[in-house]
Amino acid sequence: MIFPKEDFNKKSCKEANINKGLLVDMFNKIEEEKYNIHSMMLLDEGSKVFEAYAHDFNPDSKNNVYSVSKSFLSVAIGILIDLKLMNLDNQVLFYFSEEVKNYLPEYEKLRVKHLLTMTVGQNSDQFVNLTPVDNPYEVFFNQPIVNEPGSIFMYNNFASFMLSAIVTKVTGKSLNDFLNEYLYKKIGMEKPIWDGINDISFGCTGLNISLQDMARFGLLILNDGLWENEVVVSKEYLDDALAKHVPEPGTPMSYGYHFWITKFQMAAGYLRQYIIIDKRYNLVFAMQACETRDVLGLYINYIVKAKEKGWEYCDYSLRDFIRKFRYNSIPLIEKEKQERID
Numbered sequence: 001m002i003f004p005k006e007d008f009n010k011k012s013c014k015e016a017n018i019n020k021g022l023l024v025d026m027f028n029k030i031e032e033e034k035y036n037i038h039s040m041m042l043l044d045e046g047s048k049v050f051e052a053y054a055h056d057f058n059p060d061s062k063n064n065v066y067s068v069s070k071s072f073l074s075v076a077i078g079i080l081i082d083l084k085l086m087n088l089d090n091q092v093l094f095y096f097s098e099e100v101k102n103y104l105p106e107y108e109k110l111r112v113k114h115l116l117t118m119t120v121g122q123n124s125d126q127f128v129n130l131t132p133v134d135n136p137y138e139v140f141f142n143q144p145i146v147n148e149p150g151s152i153f154m155y156n157n158f159a160s161f162m163l164s165a166i167v168t169k170v171t172g173k174s175l176n177d178f179l180n181e182y183l184y185k186k187i188g189m190e191k192p193i194w195d196g197i198n199d200i201s202f203g204c205t206g207l208n209i210s211l212q213d214m215a216r217f218g219l220l221i222l223n224d225g226l227w228e229n230e231v232v233v234s235k236e237y238l239d240d241a242l243a244k245h246v247p248e249p250g251t252p253m254s255y256g257y258h259f260w261i262t263k264f265q266m267a268a269g270y271l272r273q274y275i276i277i278d279k280r281y282n283l284v285f286a287m288q289a290c291e292t293r294d295v296l297g298l299y300i301n302y303i304v305k306a307k308e309k310g311w312e313y314c315d316y317s318l319r320d321f322i323r324k325f326r327y328n329s330i331p332l333i334e335k336e337k338q339e340r341i342d
Contacts, residue, residue: 008212055329070160077257182232
C-alpha cells in the first residue's frame with residue numbers, strides 16, 4: 001500500500017491492471033445520462049488511477065459530504081474504545097445524567113452499540129425538528145421506544161448526534177477537535193469545518209471536506225486503520241464496524257457501525273457522496289455529487305468490471321475523457337447554482 005504525502009502516487013491503468021476501455025465507457029455513461037457529478041477519484045492500492053473534477057471544482061474544493069460524516073464519527077468512537085475511554089456496552093443515559101432528569105424508562109436498556117447500528121428502537125428521527133431552544137437530550141430520551149433496542153434498523157440522525165455528544169462528554173473536546181488530533185493530522189488532512197450546535201459537532205452531517213480527504217480516509221479504512229507504520233484506529237474495531245450487524249429492510253444493504261455494507265463497504269451521503277472501500281480488489285473510489293439518481297452502477301458496472309477484466313491495449317486517452325467530463329459539466333453546474341439561488 002502506498003500512502004500519499006502532498007498528493008497521491010500515480011499509477012497508469014496498465015500498472016493497475018485495469019481495463020481502460022471500460023473506464024472510457026463509464027465517462028461516456030456519465031455524459032449520456034448527464035449525471036451531475038462534481039468530482040471522482042479511484043485509488044488502486046493507494047495509488048491514483050484517475051481523478052476528475054467538474055467545472056468550478058478542484059482538489060482544494062471542500063463541500064458538505066452529508067452522511068459520509070457518520071463514518072468519520074464511527075472512527076472517533078473506535079479510537080476512544082482503543083484508548084479504553086469507553087466501550088460499546090456502556091449505557092447511553094450514563095453520559096447525560098446532568099442534562100436529563102426526565103426520561104422514558106425503556107432508555108435504560110440503550111447502549112452505545114445501538115446508536116452505532118441505528119437500532120435505537122424509536123419510530124421517527126426528530127433531529128430535523130430540533131430548534132436552538134430545545135434541550136436535545138431531553139427530546140431524544142422522551143421519544144417513544146417501539147422496538148427493543150438492538151433489534152430493528154431505523155436510519156436515525158439523532159443517534160449520530162448523541163454519539164458526537166458522547167465524544168465531547170468523554171474528551172472535553174468537540175468531535176471535530178478530537179479528530180483533528182487523532183485522525184486528520186495523522187492522515188494528512190487539514191482540519192475541516194464541521195457544522196454543529198452548542199459546541200457539539202452534528203456528527204450525522206455537516207463535515208466539509210475535499211475529495212482528496214475522502215480518498216485518504218478510504219485508504220485508511222482499506223488498510224485496516226494503519227497509516228504507514230502508525231495505528232490510527234485498531235483493526236479489531238474496524239473489523240467489527242465493517243461487519244453486517246443489521247439489514248436495511250427492502251434493500252441488499254446491511255449496516256455496520258455507521259458504514260454501509262454490501263459486497264464492499266462504504267460511507268454514503270445525501271446527493272450521492274460516496275467513499276467506497278473494496279477489499280476484494282484493494283480499491284478506493286471517492287465521489288462528490290449533486291445527484292438524486294442512483295449512480296452506484298458507475299462503480300459496480302464499470303470500475304469493478306474494469307478491474308476484473310484487467311489491462312488491454314486501448315487507443316483512447318483517459319485524459320481526453322476527463323477533460324471532456326469537465327467541459328460537459330458546465331451546464332449542469334450552472335443549473336445547480338441557479339436552483340440553489342431559487
